[in-house]
Amino acid sequence: MQHQFLRILALSFIVLVVLQSILGGALFIVLAGWNPHTIGLYYSEKSFRGLLEILTPHVLFISIALMGTLHFLGFISTISEKKKEFLIHLLFGLFVIDQSAPIFIVLGLKLFATIKLVAFIAFESALVFALIVIFRESLRDFSLHH
Amino acid sequence: MVIFLLGALVLNGIAKGIDFGMTPVMWINTILGNEAEFIEPLLLSDLLLSLHTDLFGLILIFILMTALLIRTSRAKGFKITVLLLGVITLLFYGIGLITSLWIGRVGVIFSWGGFYLFHLLMIGIALDIFILLIRKKF
Numbered sequence: 001m002q003h004q005f006l007r008i009l010a011l012s013f014i015v016l017v018v019l020q021s022i023l024g025g026a027l028f029i030v031l032a033g034w035n036p037h038t039i040g041l042y043y044s045e046k047s048f049r050g051l052l053e054i055l056t057p058h059v060l061f062i063s064i065a066l067m068g069t070l071h072f073l074g075f076i077s078t079i080s081e082k083k084k085e086f087l088i089h090l091l092f093g094l095f096v097i098d099q100s101a102p103i104f105i106v107l108g109l110k111l112f113a114t115i116k117l118v119a120f121i122a123f124e125s126a127l128v129f130a131l132i133v134i135f136r137e138s139l140r141d142f143s144l145h146h
Numbered sequence: 147m148v149i150f151l152l153g154a155l156v157l158n159g160i161a162k163g164i165d166f167g168m169t170p171v172m173w174i175n176t177i178l179g180n181e182a183e184f185i186e187p188l189l190l191s192d193l194l195l196s197l198h199t200d201l202f203g204l205i206l207i208f209i210l211m212t213a214l215l216i217r218t219s220r221a222k223g224f225k226i227t228v229l230l231l232g233v234i235t236l237l238f239y240g241i242g243l244i245t246s247l248w249i250g251r252v253g254v255i256f257s258w259g260g261f262y263l264f265h266l267l268m269i270g271i272a273l274d275i276f277i278l279l280i281r282k283k284f
Contacts, residue, residue, distance in 0.1 A: 005216045005225060012212070012233040016205045019240050023201065027194040061202045068209065 007138045010072045014131045014138075017065055021124060028120070040113035043105040051102055058099055066091055069130055076137045087130055094123040148214070148279065151207055152272045158203065159265045165196070166258075173258045174251050177243070190247070197243050201236070204264065208232050211268055214275050219283055228271060235264035 032042035043051075070088055073079075101116035166176045174180075179187030188196075212229055238260025246253030 005229070008226065008229050009209070009212055009216065012229060013205075013209060015233060016201070016208070016236060019237065020198070020201050020205060023194060023198045023240070023244075027191065027198050030191045030194060057199065057202060061206075064206060 006072075006075070010134055010138045013068055013072065014135050017069065017127075018131065020061075020065070021127065025124065034117075036110075036113035036117055039117055040105055040110050043102040043113070043116075044108075044110075046102070046106060048106070051106060054102070055099055062095055062099075066095065066127075069127070069134070072134045073130055076133060078137060079133060087126065090126050091123065091130065094119050094126060098123050147210070148272050148276045151210060152269060152276070154203065154207060155265050155269050155272065158200075159262070162200075162261065170255045170258045174254045177246055177254050178250060193243065193247075197240060201240055204236060204239075207268060208236060208264075211271050211275070215271055218275060218278055220274075220278075228267065231267055232264065235260045235267060239264060 032039045046054075070084075070091070073084055073087070098116060098119040101112040101119060104112035105116065166173045175183065175185050177188050177193065179185050212232065215225055215228060218225075238256050240257075240260075242253045242255070242257030242260055244253075246257065
């Protein structure tokens with residue numbers, strides 16, 4: 001019975017993380033735009049305090065969201081441990097690049113606007129991949145195991 | 147943890163009441179604006195920001211509360227109903243607020259209902275878990 005609840009909880013978690021990611025993406029586009037030039041302009045106008053105001057909640061929430069997602073991924077037996085390890089490093093690595101890029105933009109390194117955009121898209125794609133793996137497994141059977 | 151989550155739910159409900167109002171009409175006026183009362187509609191960026199930051203806390207509360215609920219001695223049907231109701235009301239809140247840009251008042255009313263139903267549901271579950279913990283029937 002615990003497996004069934006874990007399955008529903010995993011599905012609920014996926015739905016909510018997807019909604020939150022779509023909202024985050026939409027907000028990013030509305031505020032900073034799609035191209036490196038507007039992203040560079042948006043962040044270069046920010047003060048250090050403004051950067052911290054964005055960074056702090058993101059570091060907190062994404063750490064928890066990633067821990068939750070990867071925790072569910074850990075239960076899945078259809079992908080190898082190596083692939084799981086790669087996905088964990090990839091997600092956390094891209095997250096660090098994505099979140100630290102604005103600091104370098106403020107310091108005058110405009111190239112980081114492109115890096116930020118690439119890291120953001122790559123991070124969202126990797127997260128979607130991990131969520132699809134969990135979603136597919138959750139629907140297939142109760143093979144999520146402790 | 148349950149006491150703190152209860153506090154967070156109540157405070158979040160009050161904060162939203164101050165920001166958007168307590169009734170659907172007040173939400174509609176704040177979000178969509180009201181020409182008769184000279185109230186400007188909420189900017190898209192402000193709407194998205196408010197929803198994005200709100201969902202952050204609410205998802206965490208939902209996951210923590212349901213993770214506790216799963217381990218209680220309550221009936222299976224009850225647990226599944228709470229899980230599904232929690233997700234549906236949270237989705238109503240989020241999707242209702244976004245779609246209010248296209249469908250207007252209906253979206254805001256769905257969002258208002260989702261927000262307060264979610265809070266009432268989670269407060270009820272928190273109290274239930276709290277009583278179970280005190281009675282040592284966890």
